[in-house]
Structures are given as structure tokens and as C-alpha cells.
Amino acid sequence: MIHIALIGTNSICRLHAEGLLLFPGRCRITALVDIRPENAENFKKKYHLDCPVFSSHEELLSSGPAVDSVHICTPPFTHAPIAVDCMNAGKHVLVEKPMAASLSECDTMLEASRKNGVLLSVIAQNRFYSEINWVKSLIESGLLGKICCSHVRSYWWRGHEYYDTWWRGLWEKEGGGPTLNHAVHQIDLLNWIRGQMPSEVFSMLSNVLHDNSEVEDISLSLLKYRDKTLGDITGSVIHHGEGQALIFQCEYGKISFPWDIQANTAKPDGFPMENTILKQKINDRKRFIKPLIYEGHTGQIDNFLMAAERGTDPLITGIDGRNTLELITAIYKSGCLGQPVKLPIQPEDDFYTSHGMIQKMKAQTQNNF
Ligand SMILES: NC(=O)c1ccc[n+]([C@@H]2O[C@H](COP(=O)([O-])OP(=O)(O)OC[C@H]3O[C@@H](n4cnc5c(N)ncnc54)[C@H](O)[C@@H]3O)[C@@H](O)[C@H]2O)c1
Structure with missing residues (x-):
């Protein structure tokens, strides 16, 4: 017990x-x-x-x-x-x-x-949904080939009142905006499914609609990996309708959460035609992946x-939690400095400590990023 x-x-x-x-x-x-x-x-x-x-x-x-x-x-x-x-x-x-x-x-x-x-x-409770486990298992099966490009959409909507809670909207207490507190879920999934961290990140941050908060309400980031593949992440609390998605464009097909698969193959002139055989194989294999008993x-x-x-x-280990935070820290550093940032973030970096990061981010906030 x-x-x-x-x-x-x-x-x-x-x-x-x-x-x-x-x-x-x-x-x-x-x-x-x-x-x-x-x-x-x-x-x-x-x-x-x-x-x-x-x-x-x-x-x-x-x-x-x-x-x-x-x-x-x-x-x-x-x-x-x-x-x-x-x-x-x-x-x-x-x-x-x-x-x-x-x-x-x-x-x-x-x-x-x-x-x-x-x-x-x-x-990181989103790892415990059957649908995301299908995506991970199918990518790992090799049927889709390697991941070439990934898209992370962390679209949420929060009104002003959300930032009236005493600890929200402050660099010292909340530590960041939707990049940290909402996209954290999708960034964990991205790192888990990719199985590697990006080597470089280039981001822009802004606070467009929440003047009672000093943190960003939107961030857009580009990611580059050591194997030359690319990705992007949007973290937002200004998206009406909300909706979160991870899309993996792989060598032979696209697979997404929420569930979608697409597969093209080339006609003799190189233009696309649907690869129905691969789509069928993916759907057949998906049927054998057991749904989880407990979710979230x-x-x-x-x-x-x-x-x-x-x-x-x-x-989900402490190392996983740290990796997620390292990518988020790189996004903040890049958005703050207005330049691409290489990972890993070293201990002597200003952004490694809360104190260093808060000082830099607060200064940037005063210039509205
Ligand atoms: N996993 C998710 O989907 C998810 C969703 C919402 C919030 N969260 C996270 O959960 C955490 C709490 O968020 P919340 O929305 O429940 O906040 P909350 O403000 O509703 O609740 C926090 C509680 O902690 C208490 N508290 C504050 N400081 C404390 C301390 N030092 N010792 C003991 N108690 C203390 C507060 O009095 C309050 O009762 C945050 O880290 C937030 O990011 C996770």
C-alpha cells in the first residue's frame, strides 16, 4: 500500500x-x-x-x-x-x-x-491517450519512413480574467506564458515521438491581447534537428476555437494527432497520387495496437x-521533464534575443537559472518583446 x-x-x-x-x-x-x-x-x-x-x-x-x-x-x-x-x-x-x-x-x-x-x-498526461500511442507506435514501426518535418499546434484561448489569478502572467511565478504552461504538453509529445531534441531554435514572442500579463500570449518557433529535418511550434492563448495537433510529415506518409493519415507516391512525372496500399497497411496495423485502459x-x-x-x-522521468523545459527555455531565449539559439543550453548561460531568465525576459517585456 x-x-x-x-x-x-x-x-x-x-x-x-x-x-x-x-x-x-x-x-x-x-x-x-x-x-x-x-x-x-x-x-x-x-x-x-x-x-x-x-x-x-x-x-x-x-x-x-x-x-x-x-x-x-x-x-x-x-x-x-x-x-x-x-x-x-x-x-x-x-x-x-x-x-x-x-x-x-x-x-x-x-x-x-x-x-x-x-x-x-x-x-505529461497526454502521453496516456490511445490515439497518440497509435501515432508513436506507427512511426516506430518504420512503415512511414523517417520523420522529415513536424508541426506542433498548441492553440488555446484564454480571456483577461485568466491572468487575474495571483500567480499567473508573472515571470517570477508562472515562469512564462502558453509556451511554458500550455505547449508544454505538446512539446513533451514531440520530444517523445521524435526521440531527439532539436539542435537549433528560432522564435518570435508577443503579447497581443493580455495587457494584465507580462508573459507572451503567442510564440512561433522554427526548429532544426541534427539530421537536417525541420519543425515548428505555435504556443498560443489567442486562438479562437482552440485545438491542439501534432503533425508528422514522414518519408512515405503523413500521420497526425488527432488521427489522420495521408500517403502519396509519385506518378511517372513526379506529381502525387494516393498510396492506397500504404494507407491500408497503416490502418490494418493500427487495429492491432491495444487501446490504453487508463487515460490522462x-x-x-x-x-x-x-x-x-x-x-x-x-x-515520464525527470530527464523528460527537463528536456521539455530545455526546449521551452531555448524558445524564450531566442524570442528574447531575436536570434537563433543552439541547444543544449549550458549552465553558464543567463537563461539556465530562474534569476537570469527572469531578468532578461522582464527587460524584453518592457519593450513588448
Ligand atoms: N496537467 C495539466 O493539464 C494541468 C492543468 C492545469 C494546471 N496544471 C499545473 O498544476 C499546477 C497548479 O495549477 P492549478 O491550476 O491547480 O493552480 P491553483 O491555483 O488552482 O491551485 C494551487 C494550489 O496550491 C496551493 N499552494 C500554493 N503555493 C503552495 C505551497 N508553497 N505549498 C502548498 N500549497 C501551495 C494554493 O493555495 C492552491 O490551493 C501548476 O503547476 C499548473 O501548471 C496542470
């Missing part, structure tokens, strides 16, 4: 509780922590939990019941300090996205996980419990 404390008991934490409560034979919610204890008390009532409430993670660690794992569902700027304290106290950590506010914080978290021999996983947060919670039970790595 795995004993779990939930830290930060408001919006997203509900999905953690609902996921955990589906596995009563494997885990129990043993403590709730929130700097606003009334949030935790309401949460406790809503889910009929029988557990103590603490007003800080320090209080939990010093005087709370024994817990094996913590789920951190607090604002991004708090993730690293809470996670490191909990890992130093021997707890496994499942932290909400984004992993942390900077690469230096990610590295401190990775070191705490290694040093204490505890698990560290970062929420519940899927990741099941996977994290399994890792703790069996002593294996979770599907």
Missing part, C-alpha cells in the same frame, strides 16, 4: 485525487497540504477523505504521518523547493507540469532524486504507482 500526500489542493489536484481513488487496493491519500488550509479542508470534504491537513510541506515532513510519495500540484515557482525537500526526506515525487521554473532547478531536482534513490516524474492523469498515476511498486522507472 503506497501512502500519498497531495500538496496544493485546488484545481488540477482534483484529477490526482480522482485518479488515486480508482486504485484503493494500491494506494491511500494520507495527508493534504495547502498554504490555504481552507482549500485542503474543502478538498477533504469533497472527496470524503479521512486524513490530516497541513499548511506547509515542511510541517508535513516534520510532524505528519509517514508517506511514501507526494504529488505536487502547486504553482510552478514552488515545484523545485518542495520537490527537493520531499526527495531529501525519502519521498517519491510526482510533480505537475512544468517541472520547474528553470533548468538549474531541474538539475537540482534530478540530483536529489539520484542521491536519495527516489522516483521523480513530471506530469489516471494513466500516469497508474504508471507512477507501478514504478513505485516494482522499483522501475516511470514512463
